[in-house]
Amino acid sequence: MSASIAQEQSDLHLEQIMNALDNGALYDARGHLHGLYPAEIALLLSSLPIDYRNQIWSIISPEMMGAVLVILQGEVRTGLIEQATAQHLIDATNELDISDLAVLVGDFPAIVRDKVLEKKGDSRLETALSYDGRTAAGVMDLDVLTIQADLSVEAVLQFLRGQPKIATNMDSLIVVDEGDSYRGMVHISTLLTSDTHLVVSDIMALDKAIALNMPVTDVALLFEQHNILSAAVVDEQGLVKGRVSIDDVLDIVRDEAEHVVLSSAGLDEEHDLFSPILVSARRRAVWLAVNLFTAFLASWVIGLFEATIAEIVALAVLMPIVASMGGIAGSQTLTLVIRGLALHQISASNSMKFLGKELAIGAVNGIVWSAVVATLAGLWFSNPGLGMMLGGAMIINLCCASLAGVLIPLFLQKKGIDPALAGGVLLTTVTDVIGFMSFLGLATIFLTN
Amino acid sequence: MSASIAQEQSDLHLEQIMNALDNGALYDARGHLHGLYPAEIALLLSSLPIDYRNQIWSIISPEMMGAVLVILQGEVRTGLIEQATAQHLIDATNELDISDLAVLVGDFPAIVRDKVLEKKGDSRLETALSYDGRTAAGVMDLDVLTIQADLSVEAVLQFLRGQPKIATNMDSLIVVDEGDSYRGMVHISTLLTSDTHLVVSDIMALDKAIALNMPVTDVALLFEQHNILSAAVVDEQGLVKGRVSIDDVLDIVRDEAEHVVLSSAGLDEEHDLFSPILVSARRRAVWLAVNLFTAFLASWVIGLFEATIAEIVALAVLMPIVASMGGIAGSQTLTLVIRGLALHQISASNSMKFLGKELAIGAVNGIVWSAVVATLAGLWFSNPGLGMMLGGAMIINLCCASLAGVLIPLFLQKKGIDPALAGGVLLTTVTDVIGFMSFLGLATIFLTN
Numbered sequence: 001m002s003a004s005i006a007q008e009q010s011d012l013h014l015e016q017i018m019n020a021l022d023n024g025a026l027y028d029a030r031g032h033l034h035g036l037y038p039a040e041i042a043l044l045l046s047s048l049p050i051d052y053r054n055q056i057w058s059i060i061s062p063e064m065m066g067a068v069l070v071i072l073q074g075e076v077r078t079g080l081i082e083q084a085t086a087q088h089l090i091d092a093t094n095e096l097d098i099s100d101l102a103v104l105v106g107d108f109p110a111i112v113r114d115k116v117l118e119k120k121g122d123s124r125l126e127t128a129l130s131y132d133g134r135t136a137a138g139v140m141d142l143d144v145l146t147i148q149a150d151l152s153v154e155a156v157l158q159f160l161r162g163q164p165k166i167a168t169n170m171d172s173l174i175v176v177d178e179g180d181s182y183r184g185m186v187h188i189s190t191l192l193t194s195d196t197h198l199v200v201s202d203i204m205a206l207d208k209a210i211a212l213n214m215p216v217t218d219v220a221l222l223f224e225q226h227n228i229l230s231a232a233v234v235d236e237q238g239l240v241k242g243r244v245s246i247d248d249v250l251d252i253v254r255d256e257a258e259h260v261v262l263s264s265a266g267l268d269e270e271h272d273l274f275s276p277i278l279v280s281a282r283r284r285a286v287w288l289a290v291n292l293f294t295a296f297l298a299s300w301v302i303g304l305f306e307a308t309i310a311e312i313v314a315l316a317v318l319m320p321i322v323a324s325m326g327g328i329a330g331s332q333t334l335t336l337v338i339r340g341l342a343l344h345q346i347s348a349s350n351s352m353k354f355l356g357k358e359l360a361i362g363a364v365n366g367i368v369w370s371a372v373v374a375t376l377a378g379l380w381f382s383n384p385g386l387g388m389m390l391g392g393a394m395i396i397n398l399c400c401a402s403l404a405g406v407l408i409p410l411f412l413q414k415k416g417i418d419p420a421l422a423g424g425v426l427l428t429t430v431t432d433v434i435g436f437m438s439f440l441g442l443a444t445i446f447l448t449n
Numbered sequence: 450m451s452a453s454i455a456q457e458q459s460d461l462h463l464e465q466i467m468n469a470l471d472n473g474a475l476y477d478a479r480g481h482l483h484g485l486y487p488a489e490i491a492l493l494l495s496s497l498p499i500d501y502r503n504q505i506w507s508i509i510s511p512e513m514m515g516a517v518l519v520i521l522q523g524e525v526r527t528g529l530i531e532q533a534t535a536q537h538l539i540d541a542t543n544e545l546d547i548s549d550l551a552v553l554v555g556d557f558p559a560i561v562r563d564k565v566l567e568k569k570g571d572s573r574l575e576t577a578l579s580y581d582g583r584t585a586a587g588v589m590d591l592d593v594l595t596i597q598a599d600l601s602v603e604a605v606l607q608f609l610r611g612q613p614k615i616a617t618n619m620d621s622l623i624v625v626d627e628g629d630s631y632r633g634m635v636h637i638s639t640l641l642t643s644d645t646h647l648v649v650s651d652i653m654a655l656d657k658a659i660a661l662n663m664p665v666t667d668v669a670l671l672f673e674q675h676n677i678l679s680a681a682v683v684d685e686q687g688l689v690k691g692r693v694s695i696d697d698v699l700d701i702v703r704d705e706a707e708h709v710v711l712s713s714a715g716l717d718e719e720h721d722l723f724s725p726i727l728v729s730a731r732r733r734a735v736w737l738a739v740n741l742f743t744a745f746l747a748s749w750v751i752g753l754f755e756a757t758i759a760e761i762v763a764l765a766v767l768m769p770i771v772a773s774m775g776g777i778a779g780s781q782t783l784t785l786v787i788r789g790l791a792l793h794q795i796s797a798s799n800s801m802k803f804l805g806k807e808l809a810i811g812a813v814n815g816i817v818w819s820a821v822v823a824t825l826a827g828l829w830f831s832n833p834g835l836g837m838m839l840g841g842a843m844i845i846n847l848c849c850a851s852l853a854g855v856l857i858p859l860f861l862q863k864k865g866i867d868p869a870l871a872g873g874v875l876l877t878t879v880t881d882v883i884g885f886m887s888f889l890g891l892a893t894i895f896l897t898n
Contacts, residue, residue, distance in 0.1 A: 005663075007793050010793040014799060015798035018799065039673060039674035043794065046794060047795070160641045170638055171678075191641070217453065223699075229695075229696070250672075257702070258788065261710060261788060264784070273785065273794060281814050284810060288777060288818055291773060291774060292818065298769055303829075310759075317752045320744060320748060320769065320772070321748055325737060325741060328737060329733065332714045334714075336722065344496075345492065346722075349460065349467050357729070361730045368734065373741070
């Protein structure tokens, strides 16, 4: 995984711009922005420390501002909106389509938002503002091209030729009946290759439409499983309200993946890489506090065996091994289950078979590695009994780790708690507590007087 | 994150099929497969324990087998290929296009592969077998529709009308000159809305083509940044060799995301959730061995202070707190850097600014939490000096954790080692060693006689 050409290119952009700003050469910096796509500028801005970022923001044209703000997310976006004047924000919305506007305007200050709403005068925009971003409604395009099912292919082609430029991500047209109810989809390549005398309803595909409130993760799954490029979104009456296309799905998949990775470390994908130090410190502190609680719990368990440790200090030297190996083994199982749940690979019906398999793996590795650590520890401290206690505790902890790795995420999912967020902390609590308790407990029973 | 409808549906499929097989009702099981898409059957198969899976596999038609095998990956695919007869495999390839065949045939037993190659007699297939799956060449479609730049729109439309069904993911046509060299792309919606007397070269977009050896992660970035739906793939001479489309990119992004999550736990996305116990146990053992080494290293550090612990047993009770808090704080920084590297957000030019910010966060949280733990520990053991040592060690370890969280992944990336795979282990080694050493070291200096 050495640096790719794309990596080198974006590194170079960043370096040139930071150098230009360090030298106060704002004009040079503007030159380096020339010809970049909105997404490239968005990446640049999110990679810049805030003082650099605001300087660059001040030299970007309003049209580009709009395109860039739509791509950016979370704090970086709201931070840049705060930096822009009301007039710039209003100008930035000029070129945006209604769906992008809906995404953006929600983050505008109320007074600017009202002005934009008034200027556009499109009632769909106000409706769109109320949609939940985690549903199909929140990600769909509102500008859709629908055709009547009873038209001939020839009539459709004629109609299209009169249209201004169709969106280039428009691979299919949505077919409706006279009442604007959804009927099916016609891929435009089908229009090109079909007999022009046929009627739309003869050539349309009967793809199912998506409900407004379908969760975005289900939308993504549907696209991947049914291999589709776009789908109509309908309300409860079956009326067409919008359209989701595969480029929206790509964003969903990317966001979901980020969420899983970041939340496992108690982080949030909405946060700015360069947010102010005290803001970041306060956010991280929450996660540290949760962990501190579990760390003190583990300490309390150790504290129960203070007398034993005073008698055999080697226990203190060896005890982190049991806890650590349990944590590693458990997190492997946990990771598989969290991924299996996300991909819908693991569910109630196969989870017990999976648990059985994981327990067996835990037992096998517990026995193998306990033999290794028992021997090593026995030799190190010239105390075979100590080695045996360590080995016994390892077997117990690795089996418990497998159990916890399967059951914790299943339990969290059932309770509606994100397993990617809370799973790791709970698992470590279990493996620490059981690791210390089993090792020190066994030693207390068998080794002390 | 309660169960979605899609989740419930796939759970239901799985449950019905497992029940049917448990009751020996293979005919019922076949009924439950009816009407499912290949991707849904692929998901089902990968969710089934191996004995169930092989039973279901035996009742799937050869055409469906081909479509399902193309979707499956890694071990699940090779396992099912082993279970199929040579004739079934050959039949399974009947309906596949040349790109899918290239993906699949590489996993076939040599004798079957040769038969398929002979039967198809397409020289492109043999070339495709040599492509690297991690490059554009490895994921591109080989069946491309090219048009000459000097044709009129009318002539192109006429040509297309004579074509058999175009692939429905064909949103654009690739434009070439007489020598088959790449010139540009024409979106088919542009063909529909343009004046029919125009010439292709007037309406084509001058999108850049992709090189055969471009890494797939760069391909994905290009699609996302330039907002494109398909791109031509060309060789060094500029000759068109294939086409990558956004549905391929979706697979790339999904695979990449899986890789990051799984490799952080030392797991591999190619592996079967239900591989045999001993096979799984051996694989997991490698990761446990790596961890065991770092755990013994930490123990060795503790062992250096055995005399100190013998004098003050409370040190043993409290020492895991320092190591654990360092590990958590460091993994937050590490996660941000690994993600930043993947998104090309962090590079040499901004990494020192980021390091400065992370160090400051480490210091702030170190001071805040060291005050908390110092007070708690001081009260618990009625020993303010002990609390102060704990607090001091926490500050040291949190700062070192920030440093390690930034520098370790940057170093690994530079050395061509995947930071997602090795970053966590190295970080924990650092935070464990420094955590134990600073706490026990401070205590030895200031608290012992």
